[in-house]
Amino acid sequence: MAPSDIRPRRLITGFSNPTVKALRALREKKHRKAAGKFLAEGLRLLTDARECGHLPEVLVLATGRDPHPLLAELEAAVAAAGGEVIETSPDILSKITGKDNPQAVAGVFAEFNTSLASLDRSRADIWLVAQALRDPGNLGTMLRTGDAIGAGGLILIDDCADPFSVEAVRASMGAVFTQSIARAEWSEFEGWLRGGAGQLVAASLREAQPYRVAPYAAPCFVMVGNESRGLPEAYEMACDLRVTMPMKGRADSLNAAVAAAVLGYEVLAGLEQRD
Amino acid sequence: MAPSDIRPRRLITGFSNPTVKALRALREKKHRKAAGKFLAEGLRLLTDARECGHLPEVLVLATGRDPHPLLAELEAAVAAAGGEVIETSPDILSKITGKDNPQAVAGVFAEFNTSLASLDRSRADIWLVAQALRDPGNLGTMLRTGDAIGAGGLILIDDCADPFSVEAVRASMGAVFTQSIARAEWSEFEGWLRGGAGQLVAASLREAQPYRVAPYAAPCFVMVGNESRGLPEAYEMACDLRVTMPMKGRADSLNAAVAAAVLGYEVLAGLEQRD
Numbered sequence: 001m002a003p004s005d006i007r008p009r010r011l012i013t014g015f016s017n018p019t020v021k022a023l024r025a026l027r028e029k030k031h032r033k034a035a036g037k038f039l040a041e042g043l044r045l046l047t048d049a050r051e052c053g054h055l056p057e058v059l060v061l062a063t064g065r066d067p068h069p070l071l072a073e074l075e076a077a078v079a080a081a082g083g084e085v086i087e088t089s090p091d092i093l094s095k096i097t098g099k100d101n102p103q104a105v106a107g108v109f110a111e112f113n114t115s116l117a118s119l120d121r122s123r124a125d126i127w128l129v130a131q132a133l134r135d136p137g138n139l140g141t142m143l144r145t146g147d148a149i150g151a152g153g154l155i156l157i158d159d160c161a162d163p164f165s166v167e168a169v170r171a172s173m174g175a176v177f178t179q180s181i182a183r184a185e186w187s188e189f190e191g192w193l194r195g196g197a198g199q200l201v202a203a204s205l206r207e208a209q210p211y212r213v214a215p216y217a218a219p220c221f222v223m224v225g226n227e228s229r230g231l232p233e234a235y236e237m238a239c240d241l242r243v244t245m246p247m248k249g250r251a252d253s254l255n256a257a258v259a260a261a262v263l264g265y266e267v268l269a270g271l272e273q274r275d
Numbered sequence: 276m277a278p279s280d281i282r283p284r285r286l287i288t289g290f291s292n293p294t295v296k297a298l299r300a301l302r303e304k305k306h307r308k309a310a311g312k313f314l315a316e317g318l319r320l321l322t323d324a325r326e327c328g329h330l331p332e333v334l335v336l337a338t339g340r341d342p343h344p345l346l347a348e349l350e351a352a353v354a355a356a357g358g359e360v361i362e363t364s365p366d367i368l369s370k371i372t373g374k375d376n377p378q379a380v381a382g383v384f385a386e387f388n389t390s391l392a393s394l395d396r397s398r399a400d401i402w403l404v405a406q407a408l409r410d411p412g413n414l415g416t417m418l419r420t421g422d423a424i425g426a427g428g429l430i431l432i433d434d435c436a437d438p439f440s441v442e443a444v445r446a447s448m449g450a451v452f453t454q455s456i457a458r459a460e461w462s463e464f465e466g467w468l469r470g471g472a473g474q475l476v477a478a479s480l481r482e483a484q485p486y487r488v489a490p491y492a493a494p495c496f497v498m499v500g501n502e503s504r505g506l507p508e509a510y511e512m513a514c515d516l517r518v519t520m521p522m523k524g525r526a527d528s529l530n531a532a533v534a535a536a537v538l539g540y541e542v543l544a545g546l547e548q549r550d
Contacts, residue, residue, distance in 0.1 A: 048525055137412065141530045150523030171530070178525050212544055246543060248425030250323055250453050254536070255416045255446070261533040262540045268521060269487055 008079075009061070012088040015095060019086065023060065023096045023108065029162050036111050038164035039096070040176070042103040043071055048174035049109070050074060055081050056107025062090045065104035074105070098166060111164055114183045116155070116192045123180075124152025125218035125271050128260055129200075131157040131186070131235060132226035139163055140171025141257035142224075146179045149264045153180025155221070157189050157235075190238060193221065201267070202231055203259050204242035205252070211243035211263060216270040224260045283354075284336070287363040290370060294361065298335065298371045298383065304437050311386050313439035314371070315451070317378040318346055323449035324384070325349060331382025332358050337365045340379035349380070373441060386439055389458045391430070391467045398455075399427030400493035400546050403535055404475075406432040406461070406510060407501035414438055415446025416532035417499075421454045422447075424539045428455025430496070432464050432510075465513060468496065476542070477506055478534050479517035480527070486518035486538060491545040499535045 012019060025031035026039045037057070040046060046056065047070050059078045065071070075085055090104075097106055121127065128146045133139050139161045143154055154163070160183070161168060169176050184192070193200060201216065202223045223239070225231030230253065236242060245254070245262060254262065287294060300306035301314045312332070315321060321331065322345050334353045340346070350360055365379075372381055396402065403421045408414050414436045418429055429438070435458070436443060444451050459467070468475060476491065477498045498514070500506030505528065511517060520529070520537060529537065 052525075141533060144526060144530055145533055147524030147526050148520075148522050148529055150521075173526055173528075175524070175526065245423075245540065246425075247423050248543075249422030249450065250327075251419060251422050251448055251450060253448075254423055255419055255532070257530070258416060258420055258533060258536040261529070261537050265520065265537045268523075 009085045009087045012086055012092065015092060020088070020092055020096060023058070026108065027098055027166050029165065032111070032162065032164055037108050038111055038169065039106055039166055040109060040169045041097050041099070041106040043068060043074070043105050045174045046074055046105060046107050049107070049177040050077060052177045054109060054177050056083060056109050058084045058086060058108040060086045060088060060093060060096065060106045062093045062104045063087055064090065071105060112181060114181050116182045116184045116188065119153060119155070119180055119182050121152070121196055121198060121219050124150060125220060126151040126264060126267055127153060127155060127219060127221045128264060129155045129157060129189075129221050129223035130160055130256070130260070131223060131231055132229070133160045133224070133256055134227055135256075136161040136165045136167035137171045138227065138255070138257040140168040140176070142260050143168070143172035143175035143179050143181075145257065145261040145264055147175035149268045151179065151264065153182065155189060156181070156183045157186050186235060199240045200238065201241045201243060201263070202236055202239045203245055203263055204231070204236045204239070205244060206233070206236055206242060208242040208244035211245045211266055214241055214243045214270070216241070216267045218271050220267050220271065222260060222263050222267055224256045227256050284360045284362045287361055287367065290367060295363070295367055295371060298333070301383065302373055302441050304440065307386070307437065307439055312383050313386055313444065314381055314383060314441055315444045316372050316374070316381040318343060318349070318380050320449045321349055321380060321382050324382070324452040325352060327452045329384060329452050330356050330358060331384050333361060333383040334358060335361045335363060335368060335371065335381045337368045337379045338362055339365065346380060387456060389456050391457045391459050391463065394428060394430070394455055394457050396427070396471055396473060396494050399425060400495065401426040401539060401542055402428060402430060402494060402496045403539060404430045404432060404464075404496050404498035405435055405531070405535070406498060406506055407504075408435045408499070408531055409502055410531075411436040411440045411442035412446045413502065413530070413532040415443040415451070417535050418443070418447035418450040418454050420532065420536040420539055422450035424543045426454065426539065428457065430464060431456070431458045432461050461510060474515045475513065476516045476518060476538070477511055477514045478520055478538055479506070479511045479514070480519060481508070481511055481517060483517040483519035486520050486541055489516055489518045489545070491516070491542045493546055495542050495546065497535060497538050497542055499531045502531050
């Protein structure tokens with residue numbers, strides 16, 4: 001027997017199997033919240049997660065998948081940690097993740113602690129902050145950008161989309177596992193921010209200076225607002241620095257994830273220039 | 276009678292009305308292509324369109340909408356141009372646009388000429404280029420960013436998402452009307468590009484120089500590749516300039532629309548510095 005054959009795998013063949021229903025329910029926020037778990041899919045993403053110290057509690061493999069050494073390692077690690085390994089058809093996996101062309105593997109992870117107290121601001125020079133961001137794709141894209149610019153994590157203010165939704169996790173391309181995530185109301189965030197070092201920066205049209213020459217300082221908290229309404233005026237006025245980006249056309253704003261990225265890369269360059 | 280009451284409006288009350296079906300069909304690419312028309316929604320977007328010289332052939336108004344001077348102007352302009360004005364319930368409008376919280380107004384526009392020959396490259400210093408971009412949200416976001424950086428338009432290479440899809444139009448926030456759009460195969464684009472002035476630039480890991488100090492030159496064509504595969508190597512090697520952006524984390528790439536924006540803003544700053 002090959003080593004991979006001695007590990008117990010549970011085979012699920014029916015769409016109406018209760019486990020399938022429970023996994024599929026994790027696509028809905030209320031079920032994720034009740035279970036404290038979320039779904040992530042794809043070998044690359046799950047391998048990133050493992051290398052960052054996150055193993056799935058349940059690993060779901062599609063039958064007929066191509067063998068891969070990283071997949072075998074992942075399965076061994078999950079089994080060794082006492083996790084469950086399930087094998088099912090690509091159709092059922094597709095039903096679980098809601099994706100037409102499902103990846104060969106998905107995992108169920110425990111949600112992380114998302115309290116502000118869990119953040120160590122001294123760990124990174126840049127942090128991203130999103131206020132009332134409603135689009136999970138934008139939220140995941142911000143996580144991905146945060147990973148790229150070496151940010152410590154993403155702080156979600158007021159009523160944001162769920163960072164553990166399938167869409168956000170997918171758009172994050174694995175950064176949901178590398179970036180710290182915190183959720184807080186504005187007043188709570190403001191208190192926490194002012195309890196230590198930190199420069200709060202936002203793109204704004206109010207008393208703003210050009211974003212290319214602004215005096216960014218670490219740790220720098222780069223904040224963007226809701227997709228339709230932008231940031232509330234009071235939040236902008238609470239910033240240490242308001243910056244403006246060129247708007248050469250008819251529009252007066254950028255997509256929220258784009259604004260965070262353009263500003264985030266500028267802060268990165270500004271901080272490195274000063275080193 | 277108030278002036279707005281003397282214009283003929285057709286009232287549609289049934290979900291199964293053939294006009295509703297025809298309008299709703301414009302959400303599908305094959306029907307858009309057959310009709311040569313597309314849908315756009317929202318007063319702000321339709322007003323932007325009008326100010327850029329694009330009037331809808333059909334204007335659809337929701338009953339019970341709040342009156343608005345811009346809406347009255349829009350209706351008058353459509354009627355004066357011989358267009359049709361339809362009034363229907365918010366539920367039916369929602370069915371047409373596929374949006375849960377529909378805007379009070381939508382319009383049907385004739386698709387534009389998207390041949391390369393229709394582009395005047397001397398009109399702008401920056402042009403965005405997308406290769407095999409599959410996500411209509413990314414495509415619309417690139418249009419929106421192009422508007423912001425003063426780009427002339429977006430050139431779609433190979434098999435891209437449809438810029439006239441409801442999702443792309445929505446994400447463009449009106450920039451679908453301000454940016455030129457062209458579609459071409461790579462070989463056609465390369466021939467057109469080399470038939471005039473133009474610097475082709477892409478983010479790349481191959482023999483690339485740091486994006487903050489690269490010698491950008493107008494007209495600069497900023498190209499990004501497919502969301503999963505990136506650019507084909509041959510396309511990267513055909514570039515005049517390959518640049519690299521910092522990747523401080525685990526990921527080796529950015530979201531395509533984000534990459535276009537970070538690079539696009541850098542090109543804008545680089546060109547302005549030289550002026």
